[in-house]
Amino acid sequence: MQPYSPDKPSAPRREGVKFEDVRLYLVERKMGRSRRSFLTELARSKGFIVEDVLSDVVTHVVSEDSQASSLWAWLKGGSVKNLPVMHVLDISWFTDSMREGKPVAVETRHLIQVCICFLNYSFTCTSGFSLQDAFEVLAESHEFNDMEGPCLAFRRAASVLKSLPWTVQNLRVTEDLPCLGEHSMCVIEEILQHGRSFEVEKILSDERYQILKLFTSVFGVGPKTAEKWYRRGLRSFSDVLAEPSIHLNRMQQSGFLHYGDISRAVSKAEAQALGNIIDEAVHAITPDAILTLTGGFRRGKDFGHDVDFIVTTPQLGKEERLLTSVIDRLKHQGILLYCEYQASTFDESKLPSHRFEAMDHFAKCFLILRLEDSQVDGGLQTAEEDRRGWRAVRVDLVSPPVDRYAFTLLGWSGSRQFERDLRRFARMERRMLLDNHALYDKTKKEFLAATTEKDIFAHLGLEYIEPWQRNA
DNA sequence: CGGCGTACG
DNA sequence: CGTA
DNA sequence: GCCG
Numbered sequence: 001m002q003p004y005s006p007d008k009p010s011a012p013r014r015e016g017v018k019f020e021d022v023r024l025y026l027v028e029r030k031m032g033r034s035r036r037s038f039l040t041e042l043a044r045s046k047g048f049i050v051e052d053v054l055s056d057v058v059t060h061v062v063s064e065d066s067q068a069s070s071l072w073a074w075l076k077g078g079s080v081k082n083l084p085v086m087h088v089l090d091i092s093w094f095t096d097s098m099r100e101g102k103p104v105a106v107e108t109r110h111l112i113q114v115c116i117c118f119l120n121y122s123f124t125c126t127s128g129f130s131l132q133d134a135f136e137v138l139a140e141s142h143e144f145n146d147m148e149g150p151c152l153a154f155r156r157a158a159s160v161l162k163s164l165p166w167t168v169q170n171l172r173v174t175e176d177l178p179c180l181g182e183h184s185m186c187v188i189e190e191i192l193q194h195g196r197s198f199e200v201e202k203i204l205s206d207e208r209y210q211i212l213k214l215f216t217s218v219f220g221v222g223p224k225t226a227e228k229w230y231r232r233g234l235r236s237f238s239d240v241l242a243e244p245s246i247h248l249n250r251m252q253q254s255g256f257l258h259y260g261d262i263s264r265a266v267s268k269a270e271a272q273a274l275g276n277i278i279d280e281a282v283h284a285i286t287p288d289a290i291l292t293l294t295g296g297f298r299r300g301k302d303f304g305h306d307v308d309f310i311v312t313t314p315q316l317g318k319e320e321r322l323l324t325s326v327i328d329r330l331k332h333q334g335i336l337l338y339c340e341y342q343a344s345t346f347d348e349s350k351l352p353s354h355r356f357e358a359m360d361h362f363a364k365c366f367l368i369l370r371l372e373d374s375q376v377d378g379g380l381q382t383a384e385e386d387r388r389g390w391r392a393v394r395v396d397l398v399s400p401p402v403d404r405y406a407f408t409l410l411g412w413s414g415s416r417q418f419e420r421d422l423r424r425f426a427r428m429e430r431r432m433l434l435d436n437h438a439l440y441d442k443t444k445k446e447f448l449a450a451t452t453e454k455d456i457f458a459h460l461g462l463e464y465i466e467p468w469q470r471n472a
Numbered sequence: 473c474g475g476c477g478t479a480c481g
Numbered sequence: 482c483g484t485a
Numbered sequence: 486g487c488c489g
Contacts, residue, residue, distance in 0.1 A: 153486035423477040
C-alpha cells in the first residue's frame with residue numbers, strides 16, 4: 001500500500017526516497033526546462049522527492065527568479081492554498097542541500113522576501129474579500145472551535161448577504177434583513193467604514209485557523225481529525241504523511257493521493273465531458289435510462305468542487321442494478337480511481353407511517369474518476385507544467401426509483417444552506433418532514449407524492465424557486 | 473431557553 | 482467520524 | 486449567534 005505516492009507518471013521511485021517530509025517543487029520560469037529536468041534528476045538521485053506539479057503537498061518551492069513580486073504574483077495566480085506554510089526559497093537553499101546531500105535548515109538568506117509577501121498575501125485575502133466571505137470565515141472559525149450554533153448563524157448571515165441582488169453599501173438596507181443580529185451588524189458596520197474587520201483579520205492570521213483550514217481541505221478530513229492532528233503538533237501535510245502512527249482511512253488516502261486535482265475547481269466543460277462518459281455508460285446498459293446533471297452546475301454555476309448526476313430508469317426497482325453496472329463499466333474502462341457505494345433501502349420502521357412498499361432501494365455512490373484531456377471540449381484546465389494529459393474529478397451518482405425522482409432532484413440541487421432552510425421550513429412552519437426520498441405530512445399522517453419539484457414546493461405552500469435562485 | 477437538515481457508511 |  |  002502506497003497512500004503517499006503522488007499520482008504522477010513520473011513520480012519519484014519510492015525506494016530512493018530518503019526524506020519523506022520534504023517535497024520540492026522547482027519553478028520552471030527563469031530556470032528553463034532542461035535545467036529544471038537536470039536539477040530534478042539530481043535531487044531525486046540524492047533521495048529527495050520532487051513534485052512535477054505545484055500543489056499543497058509541496059513543502060519547499062525553489063525558484064531562480066529573484067524578482068520576488070512576479071514570483072509571488074505567479075504563485076498566487078495558482079490555486080495553492082497553503083502558501084503561508086510553504087517555504088518559498090532561493091536556488092541557494094537547493095545548491096546547499098545538494099552539497100550536503102540532505103535538506104539544510106532554512107535560513108533567512110534562503111528566503112525570497114517571505115515577510116513582505118506573507119503580509120501582502122493576507123492583505124490581498126482580506127481586501128479582496130466580500131462581506132459574505134468575511135462571514136464564511138467567522139462561520140468556519142466557530143466550526144473549528146466546536147461552536148455549532150454561532151457557526152450556523154454566521155453561515156446564514158453569509159447566505160442572506162449572498163442572496164441580495166445588490167452590493168451592501170450602507171447599514172440601513174441591512175437593518176431589517178433576517179439572520180443579521182447585533183454581532184453581525186457590528187461586523188458589517190466595521191467593514192463598510194474601514195474596509196476591514198479586526199475580528200476577521202485576527203482569525204485569518206491565526207496559525208491554528210490556517211492549519212485547520214488546510215487539513216480540512218483534504219477529502220475525508222473533517223474538523224475533528226484536523227484538530228486531532230493539530231493538537232499532536234502536526235503543521236503540514238508532510239508532518240501528517242511522515243507520522244508513522246497516523247493511519248489514514250481509504251477516503252483520506254484518496255484525498256491525499258489526488259489532492260492537487262480534487263482541490264482544484266471543476267469547469268463546466270469538464271462537467272459536460274463527465275456527463276458524456278456517464279451518459280455513454282448508462283445508455284449502453286439501459287437504453288431508456290434517464291441522466292440528469294444536478295448539484296451546483298444545475299444552479300448555473302460555472303465551476304464546482306464536484307459533479308453530481310441523477311441516474312434512473314422508468315422501470316421501478318431496476319435503478320440499483322443500473323448503478324452497480326455503471327460502476328462496473330467505469331472500473332473496466334480503467335477510469336475508476338475511488339468508489340464508495342451505498343446500497344440503501346428505505347427503513348420504514350423509522351418512519352411514522354408504514355404505508356410504503358418494501359422494495360424501496362435508493363443507491364448512491366461517491367467516486368473519483370479519471371478524466372482525459374482529449375475528452376474535454378477545449379481541453380482540461382491544468383497548469384502548463386502538468387503533462388499527464390488527465391486529471392482526477394470527484395463525481396457523485398445517485399439512483400432513485402423514478403417515483404422519487406423529484407425529491408432526489410430537489411435534494412441534490414442544493415445549495416447546502418438552501419436544503420437546510422427548506423427542511424427547517426417544512427418542519428417548523430408546515431409540520432412536515434422533507435428529505436431526499438419523500439415528504440411526510442405529520443398532521444395528515446401521510447406521504448405526499450410529487451412528480452416534479454413544483455409539486456413539492458406546492459405541497460409546502462411555497463412559490464416555485466428556480467435552481468439558480470437557490471444559491472442561498 | 474431550546475433548536476439549529478437529514479441520511480448514509 | 483466522514484460524505485452529500 | 487439568531488429566532489420563535
